[in-house]
Amino acid sequence: MDLVRHLHYFTVVAEELHFGNAAIRLGMAQPPLSQRIKRLEEELGVRLFDRSARQVRLTEAGRLLLTEARDIVARVERLRELARHGEGQVLKVGLPPDLDAAAIAGFVAGFRAGHPDVRLAPVEMWTADQLSALAEGAIDVGVIRHPVNAPGLSFGRILEQRQGVLLADTDPLAERAEVHLADLAGRELLMPPKEGEPGLRAEVLAECRRQGYVPAVVHQGSGLGLVLAGAAVAFAPRSEPPGLVWRPLLGSPLTGRFSTAWRVETGAVTAFTAVAVRTLKESAGMTDEGAAPARRVSRRPGVMA
Known part of the structure; x- marks a missing residue:
C-alpha cells in the first residue's frame, strides 16, 4: 500500500467530511475512495471515521491522526520538490492518449525553446486520471477535456474543437x-x-x-x-x-472543449499553459471558447417539425 497517497486521501475526506465531495475534489469516483480509506483503517488497525446515512465524523483516532497526516504529506511533497531541483527541474505533464502527435511535438518544441533548463516529461492519461494525479501531485499540469468538476484545481483558457x-x-x-x-x-x-x-x-x-x-x-x-x-x-x-x-x-x-489544469501554479506551469494554448490553436485548429460562430442545427430534408 502507498501509505502517503492513502494519507492524502484521508486528509481530503477529513476536510470535507463528505465522501462524495472529497471524491470530486480528488477527481475520482466515490467507491474507490471509500475502499482506500477502509484499506488505510485496516492497515492502521483503527477506525478513522464514524459513518452514517446523514453524516461523516472523525473518530478520536482520526482527529489525532489528521495533524500528523497533513505533516507527512507536506514533508513528502517537499522531498519530491527538493529531489526535482537536485536533478534539474522536471515538469510532469498529463496529455490525452488520443491527442494528435503534431500537438504533442509542438508542446515539447515550444516549451524547450523558452525553457531549455526545464525538462518536459509528458505522460498519457485520460482526464479522470489526470485530475487524480494533479490532486496527488503526481503530475504538475495537464491538458484535460471538459466538462469536469474538480474544485481544488485551477484551469486555463478553454479552447473549442469542432467534431x-x-x-x-x-x-x-x-x-x-x-x-x-x-x-x-x-x-x-x-x-x-x-x-x-x-x-x-x-x-x-x-x-x-x-x-x-x-x-x-x-x-x-x-x-x-x-x-x-x-x-x-x-x-x-x-x-x-x-x-x-x-x-x-x-x-x-458536438464540440470538444480542452484546457490546461493545475493544482500549484509555478512559472513553468504558466509557461507551459501559454505554449499549450498556442500549439492547440496552430496544430489542432482549436479556437477560444465562444469565438466560433453560433451553431445552427439544421433539420434533415424531409423531417417534419
Missing part, C-alpha cells in the same frame, strides 16, 4: 458532404473509456439522443480498428487516416 464523424470509406454515408447525427442510427459508436472521460461521455451521448441517434453499442478505446472495419463510427476533429473518411456533422452539434 465530425469518422466513417469507413465503404460506409454509404461517406458519399455525403455532411452527416446528421440521426443518420448514424443503428451504428455502433467508439468513444474514450467511460472511467477516463465520464464528463465527455455523458455530454456527447445526451446530445446524440437529443438529435435522434442512440448508438446500438458504445465501445471504449482510442484505436480506430473497429471504425476501419466498418463496425463502428467515432467522433473526432478533422482528419482522414487511411481507409477512413471524415465528414462534418450538420449543424456542428
Whole structure:
C-alpha cells in the first residue's frame, strides 16, 4: 500500500467530511475512495471515521491522526520538490492518449525553446486520471477535456474543437458532404473509456439522443480498428487516416472543449499553459471558447417539425 497517497486521501475526506465531495475534489469516483480509506483503517488497525446515512465524523483516532497526516504529506511533497531541483527541474505533464502527435511535438518544441533548463516529461492519461494525479501531485499540469468538476484545481483558457464523424470509406454515408447525427442510427459508436472521460461521455451521448441517434453499442478505446472495419463510427476533429473518411456533422452539434489544469501554479506551469494554448490553436485548429460562430442545427430534408 502507498501509505502517503492513502494519507492524502484521508486528509481530503477529513476536510470535507463528505465522501462524495472529497471524491470530486480528488477527481475520482466515490467507491474507490471509500475502499482506500477502509484499506488505510485496516492497515492502521483503527477506525478513522464514524459513518452514517446523514453524516461523516472523525473518530478520536482520526482527529489525532489528521495533524500528523497533513505533516507527512507536506514533508513528502517537499522531498519530491527538493529531489526535482537536485536533478534539474522536471515538469510532469498529463496529455490525452488520443491527442494528435503534431500537438504533442509542438508542446515539447515550444516549451524547450523558452525553457531549455526545464525538462518536459509528458505522460498519457485520460482526464479522470489526470485530475487524480494533479490532486496527488503526481503530475504538475495537464491538458484535460471538459466538462469536469474538480474544485481544488485551477484551469486555463478553454479552447473549442469542432467534431465530425469518422466513417469507413465503404460506409454509404461517406458519399455525403455532411452527416446528421440521426443518420448514424443503428451504428455502433467508439468513444474514450467511460472511467477516463465520464464528463465527455455523458455530454456527447445526451446530445446524440437529443438529435435522434442512440448508438446500438458504445465501445471504449482510442484505436480506430473497429471504425476501419466498418463496425463502428467515432467522433473526432478533422482528419482522414487511411481507409477512413471524415465528414462534418450538420449543424456542428458536438464540440470538444480542452484546457490546461493545475493544482500549484509555478512559472513553468504558466509557461507551459501559454505554449499549450498556442500549439492547440496552430496544430489542432482549436479556437477560444465562444469565438466560433453560433451553431445552427439544421433539420434533415424531409423531417417534419
